Amino acid sequence: xxxxxxxxxxxxxxxxxxxxxxxxxxxxxxxxxxxxxxxxxxxxxxxxxxxxxxxxxxxxxxxxxxxxxxxxxxxxxxxxxxxxxxxxxxxxxxxxxxxxxxxxxxxxxxxxxxxxxxxxxxxxxxxxxxxxxxxxxxxxxxxxxxxxxxxxxxxxxxxxxxxxxxxxxxxxxxxxxxxxxxxxxxxxxxxxxxxxxxxxxxxxxxxxxxxxxxxxxxxxxxxxxxxxxxxxxxxxxxxxxxxxxxxxxxxxxxxxxxxxxxxxxxxxxxxxxxxxxxxxxxxxxxxxxxxxxxxxxxxxxxxxxxxxxxxxxxxxxxxxxxxxxxxxxxxxxxxxxxxxxxxxxxxxxxxxxxxxxxxxxxxxxxxxxxxxxxxxxxxxxxxxxxxxxxxxxxxxxxxxxxxxxxxxxxxxxxxxxxxxxxxxxxxxxxxxxxxxxxxxxxxxxxxxxxxxxxxxxxxxxxxxxxxxxxxxxxxxx
Amino acid sequence: xxxxxxxxxxxxxxxxxxxxxxxxxxxxxxxxxxxxxxxxxxxxxxxxxxxxxxxxxxxxxxxxxxxxxxxxxxxxxxxxxxxxxxxxxxxxxxxxxxxxxxxxxxxxxxxxxxxxxxxxxxxxxxxxxxxxxxxxxxxxxxxxxxxxxxxxxxxxxxxxxxxxxxxxxxxxxxxxxxxxxxxxxxxxxxxxxxxxxxxxxxxxxxxxxxxxxxxxxxxxxxxxxxxxxxxxxxxxxxxxxxxxxxxxxxxxxxxxxxxxxxxxxxxxxxxxxxxxxxxxxxxxxxxxxxxxxxxxxxxxxxxxx
Numbered sequence: 001x002x003x004x005x006x007x008x009x010x011x012x013x014x015x016x017x018x019x020x021x022x023x024x025x026x027x028x029x030x031x032x033x034x035x036x037x038x039x040x041x042x043x044x045x046x047x048x049x050x051x052x053x054x055x056x057x058x059x060x061x062x063x064x065x066x067x068x069x070x071x072x073x074x075x076x077x078x079x080x081x082x083x084x085x086x087x088x089x090x091x092x093x094x095x096x097x098x099x100x101x102x103x104x105x106x107x108x109x110x111x112x113x114x115x116x117x118x119x120x121x122x123x124x125x126x127x128x129x130x131x132x133x134x135x136x137x138x139x140x141x142x143x144x145x146x147x148x149x150x151x152x153x154x155x156x157x158x159x160x161x162x163x164x165x166x167x168x169x170x171x172x173x174x175x176x177x178x179x180x181x182x183x184x185x186x187x188x189x190x191x192x193x194x195x196x197x198x199x200x201x202x203x204x205x206x207x208x209x210x211x212x213x214x215x216x217x218x219x220x221x222x223x224x225x226x227x228x229x230x231x232x233x234x235x236x237x238x239x240x241x242x243x244x245x246x247x248x249x250x251x252x253x254x255x256x257x258x259x260x261x262x263x264x265x266x267x268x269x270x271x272x273x274x275x276x277x278x279x280x281x282x283x284x285x286x287x288x289x290x291x292x293x294x295x296x297x298x299x300x301x302x303x304x305x306x307x308x309x310x311x312x313x314x315x316x317x318x319x320x321x322x323x324x325x326x327x328x329x330x331x332x333x334x335x336x337x338x339x340x341x342x343x344x345x346x347x348x349x350x351x352x353x354x355x356x357x358x359x360x361x362x363x364x365x366x367x368x369x370x371x372x373x374x375x376x377x378x379x380x381x382x383x384x385x386x387x388x389x390x391x392x393x394x395x396x397x398x399x400x401x402x403x404x405x406x407x408x409x410x411x412x413x414x415x416x417x418x419x420x421x422x423x424x425x426x427x428x429x430x431x432x433x434x435x436x437x438x439x440x441x442x443x444x445x446x447x448x449x450x451x452x453x454x455x456x457x458x459x460x461x462x463x464x465x466x467x468x469x470x471x472x473x474x475x476x477x
Numbered sequence: 478x479x480x481x482x483x484x485x486x487x488x489x490x491x492x493x494x495x496x497x498x499x500x501x502x503x504x505x506x507x508x509x510x511x512x513x514x515x516x517x518x519x520x521x522x523x524x525x526x527x528x529x530x531x532x533x534x535x536x537x538x539x540x541x542x543x544x545x546x547x548x549x550x551x552x553x554x555x556x557x558x559x560x561x562x563x564x565x566x567x568x569x570x571x572x573x574x575x576x577x578x579x580x581x582x583x584x585x586x587x588x589x590x591x592x593x594x595x596x597x598x599x600x601x602x603x604x605x606x607x608x609x610x611x612x613x614x615x616x617x618x619x620x621x622x623x624x625x626x627x628x629x630x631x632x633x634x635x636x637x638x639x640x641x642x643x644x645x646x647x648x649x650x651x652x653x654x655x656x657x658x659x660x661x662x663x664x665x666x667x668x669x670x671x672x673x674x675x676x677x678x679x680x681x682x683x684x685x686x687x688x689x690x691x692x693x694x695x696x697x698x699x700x701x702x703x704x705x706x707x708x709x710x711x712x713x714x715x716x717x718x719x720x721x722x723x724x725x726x727x728x729x730x731x732x733x734x735x736x737x738x739x740x741x742x743x744x745x746x747x748x749x750x751x752x753x754x755x756x757x758x759x760x761x762x763x764x765x766x767x768x769x770x771x772x773x774x775x776x777x778x779x780x781x782x
Contacts, residue, residue, distance in 0.1 A: 006628050006635075013485075020478055181481045408639055452488060456495055463634040464642070 001041040003159065003245055004198055004466060009191060016184060016252045024176040031154065031253065032146045038155035043116040050123065054149045056080060057127045061134045061141040061148075074135040078128065085124045088117035093322030119158045121319060125284055126152055130166040132288055139167040147173045156249035160242050162260040162280035169255070177254030187251030192455060194244025195462040197419070202238035203465060204412040209234045213379050216388045224392050231375045232368060233416055236264065239278070258283075263423040268363030270336040270370055277371075285316050305341075310334045320378070325386060329377040336370055499633040502641055503610040510607045511647040514555060514659050518568070519611045521575040526550035528572060529659075530565050530697075531585025531711075532598055533558030537758040538713045539585070541658035543768045548775065550580070554659030561598035562591055566693040567617060569700050574613070578704040583771070584697060585711050587757075589679055589723035592686040592694060609636040662761040663754050672750040675717025681726050691730070698731055708735040709775075714747040714767060716756040738774045740767060 001008050015034055019027055039047045060077040067073050086094055091108040099106050130151070133139045142148040151169050212219045212227045219227075243260040250257050257280075264277035274282045293308035300307065310331070317330020340347075351359055380386045426433045439447060507516060517523050527550050529535050535556030545552040555568050565584065572579070590598060602621055608614040615636040619629040629635045655661050701708040710731060712724065719742060728737065744766070746752045752763035759767060 005625070007625055017478075017482065179478045179481075181478075184481060452491065455488070456492060459492065460499075460634055463632070464637050464639055 001038060003156075003242065004195055006463070006466075009195075012191075012249050012252065013188070019253055020177075020179045027177070027253075028144075028150055028173045029146050032150045035150060035153045035155040035158065039118075039153060039158065042118050045114055046116050046118060049115050050153055051149065053084065053123070053127065054145070054152050057130060057152075058142070058145055058148045061130060062143070064131070064134050065141050070135055074131055077131045081124055081128050081131070085120060088112050088115060088120050090318075090322040119153075119160075122157070122159075122161045122163055123152045125163045125281075125319075126166070129163075129284060129288060132292075133165070133167055139170075142166065142170055144173075154250070154255075156246035157257055160239070160246075161278075162243060162246065162258050163284045164258055164280070165284075168258055172255050180254065183254060184252045187248040187253075189455075190244045190248030190251060192248075192458055192462070194241045194246075194248060195466075196241070196415075196458045197237045197244060198241030199465040200458075200461045201412050201415050201419075202234055202241055204408055205230055205234040205237070208409070209379065213381065213385065213389075216380075216385055216392070219392060221393055224389060228372050228376070228393070231379060232265070232372045235375060235378070236261070236277070237416070237419075263427045265368055265420065266364060266423060266427045267367050268360055269340050270333065270367055271340050273367050273371060274333065274337070281319075282316070285312050285319075289315055306338060309338060309341075313337070324383050325377045325380055328383075328386075329374055332374045332377065493631075496632055496634050499637060500610065502637060502644070503633060505644045506607040506637075506641040507610055509644055509646050511649060512604075512653075512655055514655070515604055515608055515614075516611075518555065518571050519575055519608065519613055523553055523555070523572065524551075524577040525553040525579055527552040527581045527583065528579040529554045529556055529583045529585065530568050530572075531556040531583075532560050532565075532587055533661075534587060534713045534715075534757055535583075535585035535711075536661040537663055537754065538764050538767050539583070539711075539771060540656075540660045540662055540764055540768045542656065542660065543765065544772055544775075545658065547769075547772045552658065554661075556585060556659075556661075557601050557604060558653065558661070559597055559599060560601045560604075561595070561693075562690050562697070563693040564600045564604075566696045566700075567600070569697050571613060573700060573704045573706070578706050581707045581709065581775075582701055583709050583711050585713055586727060588712055588715055589681050589720040591723075591727070592690045594685070594687050594690075603640065606638050606640050609633075609641065660764075662764045663758070664761045666754055666760060670755060672716050672753055672756060674748050674750070675756075678718060679720040679723070681720055681722035683726060694730060698735065702734065710735055710737050711771065712737070712739040714740040714759060714763070716748075716750065716753050736778060738771060741770050744770070 015030070019030055022030055036047055036051075039050060057077065060073055060080075064070050064073050064077075087108065088111060091112065095108050099108070130142075130148075134141050142151070147170055150173065151164065151166055154164070154169070157164065208223075209227055209231050212223060240261045247257050247260075260278060260280045262276040262279060264273055267273035267276050290308050290312040293311050294304050297304040297307055313330040313334035314327060315330070316333070317326045317328070320326040320329065376386055376389050380389060425436075440451065442448075510516070514523075527541075527544060527548075529539055529541055529552070533556070536554065536558050539554065539556075541552040541554040544550070555572070557564060557568075560568075569582065569584075587595075587598065600621060602618060605614050605618050605621075609618065615629060616626075618624070618636065619626055624635060649655070653661060698708065700706070708731075710727060712719065719739065724737075724739065731737075740747060746763060746766055752760055752766070754760050
């Protein structure tokens with residue numbers, strides 16, 4: 001089921017009414033049932049697989065607490081989690097070449113063809129996170145299986161996150177969610193804005209970005225420069241659009257997901273950028289990989305930080321997919337963060353006398369450009385394409401390609417400018433933004449009419465642009 | 478919660494009312510179109526004896542007015558450049574549904590990509606979008622776009638696309654000027670084009686066929702049979718050797734209930750690049766010759782008396 005379809009949205013709204021009519025005790029069960037139904041629209045095999053996966057993690061979680069050999073159980077759980085992830089996502093990169101070298105004629109990708117591993121990278125991180133929390137005693141194991149299953153498969157975030165934490169999500173299910181009109185309205189508004197970001201902006205930019213990567217051979221320098229410039233925007237609006245929809249749907253049920261974006265393009269350093277972009281994933285890797293690795297090798301002193309940093313970002317890259325490009329994507333982030341970390345004092349001294357505003361602007365532009373360049377490794381199908389992309393950037397020649405120069409793209413760039421200006425306003429002019437927000441939320445008739453007019457306009461754009469069906473980028477993970 | 482539900486209903490009611498305003502966009506969208514052939518088709522205004530259907534080869538290579546003048550049978554060209562066989566099936570079905578069925582249908586066959594995945598030949602949804610005010614068009618679009626039939630039946634917005642909002646009057650370009658009979662012969666040729674006649678024999682393989690295209694082709698045969706429309710499958714000239722294996726495949730699919738006309742391969746002009754706009758389309762002079770030969774075939778086979 002397409003999360004951008006009217007059918008999904010209307011079904012979600014109807015579910016909200018059903019949800020609040022139910023006794024508190026049965027609400028989580030309803031959400032679990034809906035989530036199972038949602039997964040079944042992709043594949044019944046996947047549904048069965050996820051349920052079995054949940055049972056295993058649930059059982060291990062329960063056992064860990066009372067067991068004398070916590071560590072063995074935890075490692076067993078970890079191995080199971082990682083093995084199933086490798087079998088479903090990384091076979092062609094790991095086991096298949098190994099089997100080939102050993103002369104075994106067996107293609108293990110058949111497993112992923114049967115199960116259709118949608119959402120697997122996301123729920124695996126949640127499964128591992130839960131086991132770590134229980135093993136470390138940071139939370140008690142969940143006894144209600146329906147709640148635990150829902151934690152793993154909650155439908156708004158099943159496909160592309162955000163990556164949730166059990167100690168964040170599960171306690172919410174225990175609390176009675178009273179109907180709160182403000183929350184539900186907020187949720188619906190988020191869904192609408194998310195749809196707008198995805199449909200009216202990301203989907204319109206998709207042909208420029210994805211089309212160029214699909215036919216790099218015939219792309220010219222100028223069009224690749226434009227791709228370089230707009231691919232961060234494209235990825236951001238695609239993914240944050242999905243996240244907004246997921247947040248919105250969850251909020252209508254009174255549930256909050258972990259934040260995933262915080263005006264990332266206003267970051268002045270790459271380190272700061274990753275505290276603002278795909279926060280749920282970056283913070284998961286920070287807490288469960290970086291901190292654990294650093295803690296384990298803390299005796300190495302400064303080298304422990306460097307080692308943990310590279311291990312974390314390498315795994316972060318690999319998490320995105322089996323391939324050298326994703327590994328290099330992770331390594332590039334590690335190098336940039338390492339550079340920022342090791343030259344911080346020197347840079348502070350050099351730029352101390354520079355006025356604040358240009359310093360901020362320069363930091364933002366450089367961070368954006370760095371991310372734009374590193375995304376070539378994200379979008380390119382293989383390393384050859386990466387080389388081709390960069391080799392085609394020079395020499396500069398040609399004119400703006402006609403495909404990019406039409407009215408739709410001008411309109412889309414106008415939307416981008418509006419939304420980015422909105423983020424700058426929210427970030428840099430906090431007081432004025434709060435006043436504006438209060439005015440937006442006001443129940444005065446004129447404000448309500450204005451608000452509803454904006455909703456109607458956005459709804460119009462969403463429906464009209466929704467003809468260009470384009471899968472969410474993070475759907476593949 | 479009751480209050481909230483009421484608000485939501487009020488918003489939905491306002492939205493539905495607002496949605497109906499977009500019928501104006503749909504109307505203007507149709508008015509702005511310069512190629513009115515599809516609109517005539519759905520309005521039932523194409524009641525002709527002979528209809529030509531197909532892709533750009535049909536638009537460029539055969540001049541309906543010439544046939545009408547020589548045979549006395551009213552003739553109209555309903556070929557759309559860039560269209561594939563699924564689109565031709567839609568044209569033929571719409572033709573017989575809203576207009577008097579023609580006596581004769583000349584279906585131009587694209588050698589040898591008619592039934593293959595050939596990206597330049599598609600279902601021309603872009604030709605349908607401007608006409609979404611007509612139920613038959615939006616229903617077809619809903620089918621093509623996998624739109625939810627329930628929503629598209631009562632939401633005008635659901636039927637529109639971003640291209641409908643370009644309300645400027647469209648104009649012809651040198652490559653797509655339509656004359657009154659619906660044909661689009663070209664007299665203009667890019668200067669830098671160099672053509673080389675392809676002599677090698679092309680072996681047709683059914684493995685490359687798309688089942689949907691084969692089904693659409695069969696659908697045209699079925700419609701013609703149902704409505705007693707005499708069907709002639711026309712193989713127009715191309716600047717390379719005619720593919721016999723493709724012709725065989727088409728004959729095997731269509732059987733002996735239809736007629737076949739393959740261009741006169743003895744005529745040297747079909748190997749002269751001056752008569753071609755590109756490898757698959759004739760210039761106006763070539764189209765006049767080819768149309769004449771087609772007329773002679775129709776007369777010799779007593780398809781037209």
